[in-house]
Amino acid sequence: MLLKDFKKLGNYYKVNNNNVFVIDLGNHKNTVVIISGYPLISYDFHKIILQLSEFYRVVIHDHFGFGLTELPNSYCYSIIDQADVCIKIWKKLNLKEFQIIASNYGDKVAKEILYRSNVNLLPFKITGITISNSSNKDYFVKLKTISKLIDNSKISKYKEVLRNYSTKNFFNNKLLEQKENEKIERIWQKFNEIEGQKETLVLCSFNEENFLYWHRWVKALKDSKIPIKIFWRKDDIANIKDLLLNLATTQPKNVEIIENKKCLVIENNPLRWLLMILKEIDLRNYNSLKTLYINY
DSSP, X not given: OOHHHHHTTEEEEEETTEEEEEEEEOOOSSEEEEEOOTTOOXXXXXXXXHHHTTXXXXXXXXXXXXXXXXXXSSOOOOHHHHHHHHHHHHHXXXXXXXXXXXXXXXXXXXXXXXXXXXXXXXXXXXXXEEEEOOSOGGGGGGGHHHHHHHTSHHHHTXXXXXXXXXXXXGGOOTTSOGGGHHHHHHHHHHHTSHHHHHHHHHHHHHHXXXXXXXXXXXXHHXXXXXXXXXXXXXXXXXXXXXXXXXXXXXXXXXXXXXXXXXXOXXXXXXXXXXXHHHHXXXXXXXXXXXXXXXXX
């Protein structure tokens, strides 16, 4: 499906004076909400959204500044703010009860929403949450340099200064070896590209909030009574680290840890990835979909 055709499936909704692209498909009682997340956008789900809508009402949107949603004039891509946007969209769609499938950055958004659900701050019922790091790890290779930079806690505090700095001489450092010059050139190039600036702000905010709200989100998992399924892949070291930290802190009975044994990702194996998810959350529809697309 081409992007122009995918765009025809959705509509724009005004949230905080910004146009948010939202797809709402399927006339079914049971609803699935997909919270995509950097580096994925809604379009990355284009190969499965029609199949999923044969069994569910399916809702997905693009976060502020990504995909087909507007980039606000001033925005730092806060996970907390993105959760607010999700809730406002679901209210506009008059959702009452649904389960969530969250991926990548979206899993933190889902945990924030779960926290609010636990303390009765939501006007709808969440029946389950499935979390899967659904993107190929190779997608992050191009961000390695910039990620190393912003992992430095001192530098990340000055991300706005870095973004607007007028000369790359800021990066001059006698301690750097000559071989580092190419890396510096690439860092500076990314700071002067719109996409590079977005990546920097996303990753900086993610690192800061992941540290700041980690206990809040672990508590959300611990306190929740709804079924939560978390998939992990052996080729996703960052995800494994996060899981180990969660397990070391608490092992709530409602949380099930499931191995994605074939390391399926949405880019390479969209339908098989979907079948993997459905097998765990809805065996009846899993069998129906598998029968329909057995030769896929």
